[in-house]
Amino acid sequence: MPKAKASIRQLKAPPPSSRRSPCPVSCALDIFGDRWTLLVIRDLMLGRSRFKDFVNSPEGIPTNILSERLERLLAAGIVRQIPTSDSGKRMAYELTEKGEALRPIMKSMRDWGLTWEPGTKAVLQQS
């Protein structure tokens, strides 16, 4: 029997030379400093894993932006691809350890929004 194709990808992060400065905040923003990337990470933290799950989120991420962001997250080692349960060909995504480590950032952003932006409502569980 042939071996299963090695389709789970985890690319390397961009070289440090592309950084704007050695500041850890700046380097973090080089990866996810935009309107969409942390929403995909939020969805992954909520247990969503497939392309169509992310597309169906209420903010309505355009599919071309989603594709580019997933590639970037793969390249940064924040997500990895996994086969879906329903088909061997389709792929889904999950957070790596590096991606899971973004949880304190997500929680502090959620808490700030809940406190300072009237009318916001958390989906991510309080903890």
Added chain:
Amino acid sequence: MPKAKASIRQLKAPPPSSRRSPCPVSCALDIFGDRWTLLVIRDLMLGRSRFKDFVNSPEGIPTNILSERLERLLAAGIVRQIPTSDSGKRMAYELTEKGEALRPIMKSMRDWGLTWEPGTKAVLQQS
């Protein structure tokens, strides 16, 4: 004697109708979800206050982007303008209470970068 001109501005946040969703993370990203805004906030947390201080940061923010971001932060109630000590005409910026409340986000991003992005170096004090 005439009263001092009311030049300290603090505009209102954009109306909730411009939000992509009621998610507090999404609403936060509507304000500072980009590569530059949190770097200006980082600089304010480090005690920098004037336009030229922000321009001189190592990441080299373009002046047109900086102007736009400062306007957005004023509109969101995250910074306020204050007169500089050296001249009555020039203005400087400081964080409001809402802006100071971003500190846990900044710290969690710094900590994540220091842990997961090799070669990064914190300027913001550990705490």
